[in-house]
Each structure stands twice: as C-alpha cells, then as structure tokens.
Amino acid sequence: MYRETIATLVEAGEHKVTGIRENMVGFFIGAVMAGAYIGFGNIIMYSVTAHVDAAWVRLVSGAVFSAALTIVIFAGSELFTGTAMYMPLAVLSRRATFSQLLGVWGATWLGNLVGAVALAALFKATGGGVLLGDGREHFVAAVGTKISAPGSELFFKGVLCNWLVCLAIWMCNRTSDASAKIFLIFWPITIFVSAGFEHSVANMFTLSLALMSSGDSSITVIDACRNLFWVTAGNIVGGSIFVACGYWLQEHGIGHEGHAKIVPAEVPAPKTSR
Numbered sequence: 001m002y003r004e005t006i007a008t009l010v011e012a013g014e015h016k017v018t019g020i021r022e023n024m025v026g027f028f029i030g031a032v033m034a035g036a037y038i039g040f041g042n043i044i045m046y047s048v049t050a051h052v053d054a055a056w057v058r059l060v061s062g063a064v065f066s067a068a069l070t071i072v073i074f075a076g077s078e079l080f081t082g083t084a085m086y087m088p089l090a091v092l093s094r095r096a097t098f099s100q101l102l103g104v105w106g107a108t109w110l111g112n113l114v115g116a117v118a119l120a121a122l123f124k125a126t127g128g129g130v131l132l133g134d135g136r137e138h139f140v141a142a143v144g145t146k147i148s149a150p151g152s153e154l155f156f157k158g159v160l161c162n163w164l165v166c167l168a169i170w171m172c173n174r175t176s177d178a179s180a181k182i183f184l185i186f187w188p189i190t191i192f193v194s195a196g197f198e199h200s201v202a203n204m205f206t207l208s209l210a211l212m213s214s215g216d217s218s219i220t221v222i223d224a225c226r227n228l229f230w231v232t233a234g235n236i237v238g239g240s241i242f243v244a245c246g247y248w249l250q251e252h253g254i255g256h257e258g259h260a261k262i263v264p265a266e267v268p269a270p271k272t273s274r
Helices: 003-022 024-049 054-075 080-092 098-125 136-148 151-172 178-194 200-212 221-252
Strands: none
Touching: 003 024, 003 080, 003 098, 003 221, 024 054, 024 098, 024 136, 024 200, 054 151, 054 178, 080 098, 080 151, 080 200, 080 221, 098 200, 136 200, 136 221, 151 178, 151 221, 200 221
C-alpha cells in the first residue's frame, strides 16, 4: 500500500548520506538555505499577526506560515525536521547506518541554525520592520511563552509539530501534482502553528532574533538552548516514530523477513530534498 512512497523517501535519505560524503559543503549550504527559508516564514507570520484581532491570530499565523515549508519543498533544501522521517526509513531499509543517520541529523541541524541566525542578523540590520517596530509586544510575548514553558511541554509540542510537518512531506511524496502539493502542505502546517506546537528550526530564527534585540525580551542564551534541546528531541520523536515507523509497520509489520528488500521507486527521488 505504501511501498512506493517509502521507497522514494528511503532514496531521499540515502541521497543525503551520499551528499554529505561526496559534497559536504554543498549539503551544508542546502541546510543553511532551509534555515533561512523557515525564518522567512517566521517574519511573515509575526509581521502579519501583529495587528490581527486576537480571535484570529492563531489561524492567520498557521495559514501564512505554511509558506515556509512550501518554499523549502519547491525550492529544494535540507531541513532537519524532514530528516527525522527520511533517515529512520533509510536505516530500517538497511540503506543507511545509525551513525550515518546521526551525521545527517547533525549536519542539517547545524546548517539550519546557521541559516536562521544569519537571516535574523540580516533582518535585524533592516530595523526589523513591524516585528521589531510596533509589533514588538506581540513578538516578545511569543518569545516569553517559548522560554517559560516546562521542558516536558516543549517536548510534546515538538512531537506533535513534527508529526504534522512530516505528514505534510509524506503526503507531498504521494502525488506529482504541484498544485495538490501546495494544498497538502497548507493543512498540516496550519494545524501545528494554530495549535501552538513547537518547531525547532522556526525557533532557531525566533530565539536568535530575540537575543539580538535589546529592550523588552529577557531571554538568555541558556533559555534558547533549553528550548531548542527539548523541541529538537520532540521533533525527532514526532517524525521518526509517528510517521516513519508508523507507515513502515503498516507496510511491513513486526518481524517481517522481507523488510530489507525495499526497491527504488520507479520515479527517482529528486536530488534536492526537504
């Protein structure tokens, strides 16, 4: 039922391993770009919702932030939260090792962080527009929520977030229609943002900008690291367990002897991945 989709995602995971081995600089640049693309989603989200009626803030936030994953998928880049699904599938199919999984996760996470921080610095240099202007109070309140939440809460918000993000990517890989992909991205992302779940790469930009901005925010580097630790852990579980392992078990079951015989999909996976 899901064999072709799994095969496509396995090939994407295997390609990431090859990319790191053969062109580490290029792979890392792709991760930097993804961090910036997600940051652009934050910019539009906070800017647009700064003056939206409170009753509509969450829904509008989710609707506009879906632009971020749309850019990542159609432009092509290396997003950490997507690798939480790709790499476990590659390991389960014996097309990648656990150490290679950790290598891909580490490289994409670090590259995403560099891209998010770089964009935050560039955006700060412009004056910050609405976000750091008359929308500062809204932004500071959002940051305060992120740094004050208990670790367990951040973890489970991270789980639910990446369950939805990886579900969006999974669905995109089940169709070749570009218009359908845009629609399929919209709903899971709108749900996770509207519900207040936590995305590690989005937080990289938000927390970096808060650290660079003087005034109201009392955030420290320790606060930012604490948030990213718990949210990253949750994102890994959300993508690995609830999507990758979930669909793998539906297709192969437990103890299935043929699980290593994944064959490539008829249509090769794109060379740039999400």
